Amino acid sequence: MNFQHTEDRRMLADTLNRFVSEQYAFSTRDRIAQSDQGYSGELWSRFAELGIIGALFDEADGGFGGGGFDIAVVFESLGRGLVVEPFLDTLIVGRAIARSGNEAQKAVLGELIDGSRIVALAHGEPDSHYELSRVSARAERSGSTWQLNGAKAVVQHGEHASLFLVSARTGGDDDSDAGITLFLVPRDAAGVSVRGYRKIDGGRAAEVTLDNVTLSDDALLGTPDAGFATLEYAIGCGVFALCSEAVGAMDVAKDYTLEYLRTRKQFGVPIGSFQALQHRMADLLLEIEQARSAVINAAAALGAERKVRERAVSAAKYSIGRIGALVAEECIQLHGGIGMTWELPLAHYAKRLVMIDHQLGDEDHHLERFVALGR
Known part of the structure; x- marks a missing residue:
């Protein structure tokens, strides 16, 4: 290929x-x-x-x-x-x-x-722990309208989004794939409240509360009770995007570290000439290429049928989570104490790699999901 x-x-x-x-x-x-x-x-x-x-x-x-x-x-x-x-x-x-x-x-x-509208996904909840089907927010039919109630957590750029994609349960148990309905909710709809905060790796997110938000059928995205497939596909694209982002961040962290090993001297020679550090860096380069291969595999599978697509995406996210943490740790250690300083960009790349692991499901979650999808 x-x-x-x-x-x-x-x-x-x-x-x-x-x-x-x-x-x-x-x-x-x-x-x-x-x-x-x-x-x-x-x-x-x-x-x-x-x-x-x-x-x-x-x-x-x-x-x-x-x-x-x-x-x-x-x-x-x-x-x-x-x-x-x-x-x-x-x-x-x-x-x-x-x-x-x-x-x-x-x-x-x-x-x-064209960049004129900011939108945000409002799906995750305070106790959902990465499970796509765990939705407690409720949407109930009231005459010709819907009434939405619930809370959504870590909504990226939620303060400035004009439109939210909200998942709500219209049937089934809280952990069931069936019974999830998607709504497009305007930010200025009555009953929508947003509390913003700063994220540890930069940028902002928000907690979104829905209190008797009244919507017409025009707000329905797809059909009632059948939103899980759309949600899984769209978030799968997002998971894959995060994996690709991580590879780019790993490449920069690697380049910073190689440059430091070439220029930082000890005992009159560059520390990159020490065999122990060479071995650690060689191992790290192999791991980064493994992460890149997982992303390439997921890219090729993104248009495939559901099980092939989702297994490839979860495999990539598992690899990214494990390797991203390793890259962050090794690059900081190879820099020594300076690697932890706020002024050095490397520290921010390391922080972002760690946070990518926790966004849209960490490595443990995706390993379990990969195994479950193969049964």
Whole structure:
């Protein structure tokens, strides 16, 4: 199989890598990540103008990419710059709308692609512990409307999203795949309250509370009780995107560490000449290539049938979780004490790699899921 990117993807990667290196220096990223907004509206618009958001969607949905390798190219470049703009939720919510939305709802995709609308996934709950089917928020039919009640946790960029994709239970037990319904809920709907906070690895998230939120059938995404398949597919795309982002971050952490080993001297020679450190670095390079292989496998499987797709995605997330933590630990240790300092970008890459493991399911969760899907 030929794993070389097409010319269009190579051009996309070159354009995005150049833009990130020139316009998204670490000092700029740190300022944006620590700001009250948690992302830059100006840079988000420029990403849209470059076609980066459009590369995440199929031509039929107004984009010009949408394949697994298109997503991989974009998020690997974003990982190299620790970009905090809302690409992930744009991908997840956009894929859900593209899969199950009606014509009116699909009109939102154009606003996502041109960067004029911020959306957020409001699915996880305080006690869900990564399980996609564990939904306690309730939606009950009341005449010709729906009444939503519940709480959603760690909603990325929730303070600034104008539209939430909300999962609610309309039937079945709290852990059942059946009975989950998806709604597109406007941020300004009566009964929606948002409490924002800063994330440990930069950017912002929010807790979203739904208190007797009244919605019409126009807010339904797909059909009642049948939202799990759409949710699983869209979040699967998000999990894969995170894996690709991690590979980009690993590459930068590796490069920083190699440069440090070449320049830091002890006993009059570069510490990279010490055999023990060479062996540790060689092992680390092999692990990073293993992570890259898992992402390539998941990219190739993203358009396959459900079980093949989900097993490949969970396998990649398990590998990324294990290897990401290893890269973070080894690169900091090989730098010595300076590796922990806030001023050194490496510390932020290490922190992001650790947090990616915990986002949308950690390595233990995905290992268990991979095994369960093979039965």
